[in-house]
Amino acid sequence: MEFEADENELKAAGAEVLPDGRRGLRIHGWEIETRKRPILNSLHLQQWEDKLQTSHLPEMVFGDSALALKHMNSSIKIHFNAFDALTGWKQEALPPVEVPAAAKWKFRSKPFQQVILDYDYTFTTPYCGSETVDVNAELGSEVTSEGANCSLHWEECKQEIDLASLASKEPILFYDEVILYEDELADNGVSLLTVKVRVMPSSWFLLLRFWLRVDGVLMRLRDTRMHCVFAEDQSPIILRECCWRESTYQSLSANGYPYDSVAYNDPNIISRMLPVIMRKTQKLKLPGNLSGCN
Template identity: 80%
Template sequence: MEVEVNEKELKSVGAELLPEGRRGLRILGWEIETLKRPILNSLDVQQWEQKLQTSHLPEMVFGNSCLVLKHINSGTKVHFNAFDALTGWKKEALPPVEVPAAAKWKFRSKPFQQVILDYDYTFTTPYCGSETVEINTQRGRETSEEGSCSLHWEDCEEQIDVVALASKEPILFYDEIILYEDELADNGVSLLTVKVRVMPSSWFLLLRFWLRVDGVLMRLRDTRMHCIFGNGTNPIILRESCWREATFQALSAKGYPSDSAAYSDPSIISQRLPIIMRKTHKLQVSSA
């Protein structure tokens, strides 16, 4: 999706592009930025394996790519990156999916040495975003100190207004970032992406983990966040997480195709997958 908006249009809705060399914009108290970088090199991979205490990573890890949404007055920052997502994968430690091709996959990492599949090779993650707060201090000039925090997300019954999101409101900024991807030795796909779009009234994002193990299993874990700008002082972020999952056998029993080629686009087939978990939270962003 290509979005072309000139500076005059941005200014009319209280927005401006980030300085040259950065991709994103500032709008009504928010700074939204995306960063796209190449996959990790072999040295980076070794460092990540040490930090994560694993000898397994996805084939393609875009470790320096990220999406950052920062509320300027409060310093509240919601961001998305591959390292934290893989930390979640390591912590959840799901049992490996049993597949007919398992014998073949035992040799995927070390061709001359049999490797037992004793880890979740699908890299399924419960990750729904990262949080930090930047604190500005005055030491001759303003600097920022960033530390880990736990923002107070409350359970809620409110839902993201998808009808409003489907309106013809102009899109001021759009981007999609791949965080990691693995083709499961040509037996499917494991993909984590985050998409963001900014309109004059709000921002919206979709973090999606999509797994298809050909002939065996499909898994979809979506996290959506929506923030209406309002007066910009104490905005509310709604966050919906929805996990769906089904085996090819179960789908076939319902009359759906059993051919993997029919399931290349998760957006099209998501409604066929039964929900196994759904929860909604909201965050009241308080200005400092």
């Protein structure tokens, strides 16, 4: 779903649409942009496999799709893309989820063979976003935050994102959802990574969600929420909450929930059923200017 406010609402909020046909807004020192492109073709998939040193990728990889939020004064950009997410999957290398039939599925790549799944075929990722600093924005030069002397520092905190305030009647100036990758697990469930962004007159909010359902076996949610309240007279602070929820079908059934996979199609509803495995909240205070970094 895509949504954009009308011109009067944007003007009242001090916002403007991005030029050159790009999707997104400029508002209170931020440039927020979404880009949605087709799935990668076989040539690009092969290039990604070579870079990631793997022979396995999700069925649908939207490699050129992305969400980017750039803080103009500091040149810090927080962005979300499939390659970095799959890099996290490869590095974490979780053991494969045990499935029925001796962990054997027929895969589209080998339709006449049964292959033993000896890798994390769910493509679960610990990814919670990427950060770069455009230290020479006028030259188009971009370096990772880790490579700059002014690297970003997320501090753990007890402050939480006020989700109740986000449910207020404040107008939505811009909303979009970007799919990064998806796999139907050979018709045995779903593995899906998406990022949604919502921009209001007072703040922006996003949800990066990895959603996994292995039918009859396991459900997993890894959510990253970020919220930034616009601040004219002080450096903006971004709150980031990472939450990992997971449960087996057997455990859910023992707690009185249905066993049938049909009951588990909406991750928003399912998140209330799944126990929390890990949760942490961090904050990032953005500097006003990074022009002195080198």
